[in-house]
Structure formats: C-alpha cells, structure tokens
Amino acid sequence: NLYCPAQTTRRVEFFAARGALDIESVGGIVADKLVERGLVKEPLDLFELKIEPVAKLNLGTEEAPRVFGEKNATKAMNAIERARTLPLSRWLYALAIPDVGKTTATQLTRFHDTIQDVADSQLLRDILEYHQRREHKESAKEIAERLIKSGFAKPSKSKAGKDGIVTEVGPAVAQSVLDFFASATGRKILRRMKELGIEPKSEKVSAKKAAALPLAEKTFVLTGTLPLMTREEATEKIEALGGHVTGSVSKKTDYVLAGAEPGSKFDKAKEMGVKIIDEAGFRKML
DNA sequence: TGGACTTCTGCCGACTTCCC
DNA sequence: GGGAAGTCGGCAGAAGTCCA
Numbered sequence: 272n273l274y275c276p277a278q279t280t281r282r283v284e285f286f287a288a289r290g291a292l293d294i295e296s297v298g299g300i301v302a303d304k305l306v307e308r309g310l311v312k313e314p315l316d317l318f319e320l321k322i323e324p325v326a327k328l329n330l331g332t333e334e335a336p337r338v339f340g341e342k343n344a345t346k347a348m349n350a351i352e353r354a355r356t357l358p359l360s361r362w363l364y365a366l367a368i369p370d371v372g373k374t375t376a377t378q379l380t381r382f383h384d385t386i387q388d389v390a391d392s393q394l395l396r397d398i399l400e401y402h403q404r405r406e407h408k409e410s411a412k413e414i415a416e417r418l419i420k421s422g423f424a425k426p427s428k429s430k431a432g433k434d435g436i437v438t439e440v441g442p443a444v445a446q447s448v449l450d451f452f453a454s455a456t457g458r459k460i461l462r463r464m465k466e467l468g469i470e471p472k473s474e475k476v477s478a479k480k481a482a483a484l485p486l487a488e489k490t491f492v493l494t495g496t497l498p499l500m501t502r503e504e505a506t507e508k509i510e511a512l513g514g515h516v517t518g519s520v521s522k523k524t525d526y527v528l529a530g531a532e533p534g535s536k537f538d539k540a541k542e543m544g545v546k547i548i549d550e551a552g553f554r555k556m557l
Numbered sequence: 558t559g560g561a562c563t564t565c566t567g568c569c570g571a572c573t574t575c576c577c
Numbered sequence: 578g579g580g581a582a583g584t585c586g587g588c589a590g591a592a593g594t595c596c597a
Contacts, residue, residue: 298584372564441595520560
C-alpha cells in the first residue's frame with residue numbers, strides 16, 4: 272500500500288539504511304518527520320528533496336522544536352546524490368522486495384544487467400515453470416538445460432530424474448520478485464526511476480572470470496569489530512576477490528575473520544575447528 | 558528431516574550533531 | 578561544555594527457504 276504513512280515511513284527508513292542506499296543521517300525519526308511534513312510520500316521522493324527545507328525540518332514538536340540542521344542536511348543530500356550511482360544489487364535490496372536480502376540481490380545481479388532485466392527475467396520465469404512441471408511429473412529437461420547453460424543452475428546429484436537441477440534462487444524467491452515488479456507498486460517504481468534518470472547497472476562478472484578469482488569458493492564469516500576497516504568494507508573486499516560472506520559458522524566455513532570482542536561465532540569456529548584469522552592476517556591474504 | 562544459509566527483528570554501546 | 582536526540586555498527590536469535 273503506497274499510501275499508508277506508517278508503511279511509507281518504514282519503506283523510506285529501509286531504503287536509506289546502511290545496507291541499502293546508505294543515505295547518511297536518515298534514520299527512523301528523520302524518515303518519520305519527512306513523511307509527516309509531506310516532504311516525502313514515497314522513497315524515490317528523496318531524490319527530489321532540496322537542502323533548505325530538509326535543514327529546517329523540525330524533528331521535535333510544535334511546542335519544543337528541534338531542527339535537523341545544516342550539517343545533517345548536507346550530509347544527507349550528498350549521500351542521496353551518491354546513491355544514484357550505486358550498483359544494481361544495492362538498489363534491488365533497497366526496494367524491499369519480500370525474500371530478497373543482500374545475498375539474493377547480489378545473486379540476481381550476476382545474471383541481469385539492469386533493473387528492467389530483473390523485472391522481465393526469463394530466468395526467473397524458467398525457474399517457476401521448471402518447478403511446476405516437476406510437480407506435475409512432466410518433463411522439464413529443456414528448461415533445465417537452458418538454466419544450466421545460463422549458469423543460473425547446476426545439475427543436482429540428489430534430485431531424482433535426468434533433469435534434476437539446483438538453481439541460484441528457489442521458486443518462492445522467483446515468484447516474489449516477478450510479483451513485485453508486476454504489481455502497481457513495482458511498475459510505478461520502474462517508471463519513476465526512469466523519470467529521475469536513475470539506471471543502476473549490474474557489477475556482474477562472468478562465471479569463468481569469477482572462478483579464477485583468488486578467493487573463489489571460499490566462505491567467510493565476520494565477527495567482532497575490526498580495528499581498521501568496517502565489516503562492510505571487509506565484505507566488499509572478500510566479494511571483489513570472489514569470496515562469499517555468510518552470517519553463521521558451519522563446517523563449510525573456510526575462515527572466520529575475528530575482530531575485537533567477537534561474539535558466539537568465534538566460539539563456534541573454535542569448536543568446529545574452522546580457521547580463525549585477524550585483520551592483519553586478512554590483509555596479508557588480500 | 559537435519560543442516561546450511563538468509564532474512565528479519567530487537568537490543569546495545571559508541572559516536573555525532575544540535576541546542577541551550 | 579554538557580545533555581538530548583538520533584544514527585551507526587555490531588551482536589544474538591527466531592523463522593523461513595532450500596538442499597542433500
């Protein structure tokens with residue numbers, strides 16, 4: 272519901288959050304006031320804000336006013352401008368599509384060039400048709416071959432039949448993404464982004480190139496505070512070299528990158544015999 | 558059915574900015 | 578300069594998805 276103020280506030284807050292478009296100084300309260308004062312009616316309105324009304328934004332009440340301020344407003348406006356050029360994966364995440372978090376957004380952008388390509392994705396349609404056919408015990412060989420050829424799926428060792436495959440995303444996620452872009456909300460977002468001249472591009476790397484990267488197939492888990500870089504920076508460096516960062520330690524984890532005051536992941540890594548490295552070791556590895 | 562992984566939510570301390 | 582308000586960066590854990 273695009274017109275519910277409470278939902279709009281939450282959408283703006285999520286849109287601006289660090290993992291999404293990282294619009295500094297815009298958190299829950301600021302998002303709430305921007306919507307309440309009528310400056311923002313939907314997240315993309317942020318791209319049409321002017322510095323003066325934002326600086327004068329009253330975060331308090333009529334009786335006890337408290338302005339947002341010039342510095343915060345400048346910081347926010349600079350971050351909004353920066354957001355225009357962020358890669359497609361960040362934009363897909365920022366749109367708050369159900370079931371699409373950072374990891375799924377990154378997976379999708381590896382196989383699509385633009386946001387319109389994701390909206391019209393034949394790969395996602397193929398996944399749905401593949402699962403429907405399997406459910407009805409019909410042959411899905413042709414679709415399976417197409418998905419494998421694209422790199423979006425690989426043959427499954429365990430799934431019954433010749434056409435058993437494992438895809439990058441499952442049918443629930445595929446349906447969710449296609450439904451989102453087919454909805455009135457999704458269509459409006461695509462139209463508005465075009466009008467605003469926002470065309471995020473994929474940072475995709477070919478499967479062959481990705482496999483040749485030094486950290487290809489390596490799984491990292493981060494815990495604690497790193498002395499010289501944020502976790503986000505560390506994640507970007509790992510992913511740039513072909514590695515993968517997950518949230519929990521398992522037998523499949525190759526390295527736990529531990530900073531100061533690590534949490535339970537550190538203990539679990541020790542328990543499971545997973546190699547633990549500090550930032551210095553990580554930098555050496557890079 | 559269990560394991561691996563992701564998403565989502567809530568919480569907390571540190572830090573930044575504004576106002577008085 | 579100090580207090581208030583808000584954001585940032587991190588953690589833990591529940592719930593859900595997917596695969597073997």
